[in-house]
Structure formats: structure tokens, C-alpha cells
Amino acid sequence: MDDLEGKCAFVTGGASGIGLGMAEAFTGAGMKVVIADIEQAALDEAAQKISQTGATVHAIQLDVTDRDAMSAAADEAESRFGAVQVVCNNAGVASRGFLADATYEDWDWVLGVNLGGVINGIRTFVPRLIAGGIGGHVVNTASLAGLMASPGNSVYCTSKFAVVGLSEGLRKELAPKGIGVTVLCPAAINTRFNENARNRPAAFKNTGTQMSDAQMALLDQSFAGGTSREEFGKMVLDAVRTDAPYVLPHSEFKDAYRAKVDDILKYWSDEEPTAQRLEGNQFRRQAFEMMWEE
Numbered sequence: 001m002d003d004l005e006g007k008c009a010f011v012t013g014g015a016s017g018i019g020l021g022m023a024e025a026f027t028g029a030g031m032k033v034v035i036a037d038i039e040q041a042a043l044d045e046a047a048q049k050i051s052q053t054g055a056t057v058h059a060i061q062l063d064v065t066d067r068d069a070m071s072a073a074a075d076e077a078e079s080r081f082g083a084v085q086v087v088c089n090n091a092g093v094a095s096r097g098f099l100a101d102a103t104y105e106d107w108d109w110v111l112g113v114n115l116g117g118v119i120n121g122i123r124t125f126v127p128r129l130i131a132g133g134i135g136g137h138v139v140n141t142a143s144l145a146g147l148m149a150s151p152g153n154s155v156y157c158t159s160k161f162a163v164v165g166l167s168e169g170l171r172k173e174l175a176p177k178g179i180g181v182t183v184l185c186p187a188a189i190n191t192r193f194n195e196n197a198r199n200r201p202a203a204f205k206n207t208g209t210q211m212s213d214a215q216m217a218l219l220d221q222s223f224a225g226g227t228s229r230e231e232f233g234k235m236v237l238d239a240v241r242t243d244a245p246y247v248l249p250h251s252e253f254k255d256a257y258r259a260k261v262d263d264i265l266k267y268w269s270d271e272e273p274t275a276q277r278l279e280g281n282q283f284r285r286q287a288f289e290m291m292w293e294e
């Protein structure tokens, strides 16, 4: 999407951190932006900050796990600013600790927001984007943790690996319709992410998180040294303009990812495939191609 001027973007988790950085970059490019977030006070502050620059912004309180509320928010955004053309499924949370200790409440909260929120955004907005017939772009916020697993962070990794897979599939499905998809896979961005327990609902309060204050303080330092939200927001804007499939800002992890792929390839069979198998693969591809053509 080259020409963003006057178009509308919808950003979940838009009251803080990466979502706010995207909203600021989009309004800086002349877009109208709806920020949707569970935190009303942060939303008010963010909307005031953005509108002080002369930009057009509208704030909606939204829990991304609430499907009816997501649909109502989409209606509100459209009636306010017209068709939403850039959808950013960004709201996210984390619980930390070993998988053996993760409670069902950890799983339900993290998967509900990080994966369920993205699914709800897609279910709500993508049919509208397709029906609009004028193209558009979907931005899903995953993480570097969606490409590489790390012990103590595996509930979060599970949700983010799913968002990467979903985004790669969605990109292929929407390309013929002129709709781009970008998945964000950053390491540390300087946001309030380490304080995300602030948004943990009472129903999910039973946590298996095993982090000491000293460990949390180290994580705080790590986030504080991360890329700024403003800088990252500009990278996302650029990705929307150029239809980049990934935003991967942190070069220091490139070798580790290459090593992971090399390791996977070591276990990949080199045996000659049978003709029957190759033919079967063609049939599978044809079946999916027919689906696209219909």
C-alpha cells in the first residue's frame, strides 16, 4: 500500500508500546487511526497525545478476546472513519515459568489474548477487507519468540509460533485479493510489556509464573535497552508500504536462527521420493489451488 494518506488503520493494544508506536507512525503518514485497548486510562492518554499533533484518532475500549465487542468496534471504526484498510492485531500478554508449572489459567489467558485476539481480528476484519475490494493490509504482532523457543517462556512461544504460522498462511491466501500481510518478530522493544500482569483478569489469576524480583528486574533492564516504539513504528509503516512479509529488527539473533534452521535440515531426510509420493504432492497442491480459484 503506497498511498496511505486519509486511509483508516485499526490497532489493538494501541494505548501503549508497539501499538502506540504504530498508531503514531500511521498518523504521521496522514492516516486516520482507531486505537483499541483494554485499558481506558491509557487509551485516553494516548488519544490525547496523538490528537495534539493534529492527527485524526479515535479510541475504543476493547478486550480482544470478546468477539461481539470486536465486531462492534469494527462497526464503530467504519462509521467514524469509513472502511478500515490496515488492521493491526497487536495486543499481547505473557506469563513466564516452566511448562510443567503453567496453570490452565496461564494457558487460557495467554492463548486467549495472543492467538485468540489475532483470530478474532481476522474473523472480524478480513471478510470486510475482501468485500471492500480495494486491497488493504493486515499486521500481526508475533515476536522473535514466534521463531525460536526459549525455556521459561514456552506458553508465550506457543502463542507466537501460532501467530507466525497463521500469518504466513494468511499472506498466501490474501495475496490474490491484493491484501498484504506482515508478521512482526522483534526481540526487545522498550514498552510496558514486562508489566503485562496489570491486564490479567481475575478469572485467570491462578498463575504458575516462577519469576523472582531479581529475574524480573533483569527483564526490565532488557526491555529498557530495546528499540524505541517510535523507531519500531516506522519500521512497521515501511513494511505496510512495501508489503514486507516480516519485520525482523534485531540482527544479533540472525546467526542463532540460521543455526536452528541448519539443525532442522540435519534431520531432514535426503532419500529419493517415490513417484507415487511426488504425484500425491501434486494432487494436494492442485486441491488447494482449486480452492483459491473458486
Ligand SMILES: NC(=O)c1ccc[n+]([C@@H]2O[C@H](COP(=O)([O-])OP(=O)(O)OC[C@H]3O[C@@H](n4cnc5c(N)ncnc54)[C@H](O)[C@@H]3O)[C@@H](O)[C@H]2O)c1
Residues within 6 Å of the ligand: 012, 013, 014, 015, 016, 017, 018, 019, 036, 037, 038, 039, 042, 062, 063, 064, 065, 090, 091, 092, 093, 113, 141, 142, 143, 144, 185, 186, 187, 188, 189, 190, 191, 192, 193, 194, 195, 196, 199, 223, 226
Ligand atoms: N516489547 C517487546 O519487547 C515485545 C517483543 C516481541 C513482541 N511483543 C509483542 O508486542 C505486542 C505489544 O506489546 P508491547 O510490548 O507494546 O506491550 P505493552 O504492554 O506496552 O502494550 C500492550 C497493550 O496491549 C493491551 N492489552 C492487553 N491485553 C489486552 C486485551 N485483552 N485486549 C485489548 N488490549 C489488551 C495493553 O493494555 C497494552 O496497552 C504484544 O503482542 C507482545 O507480545 C513485544
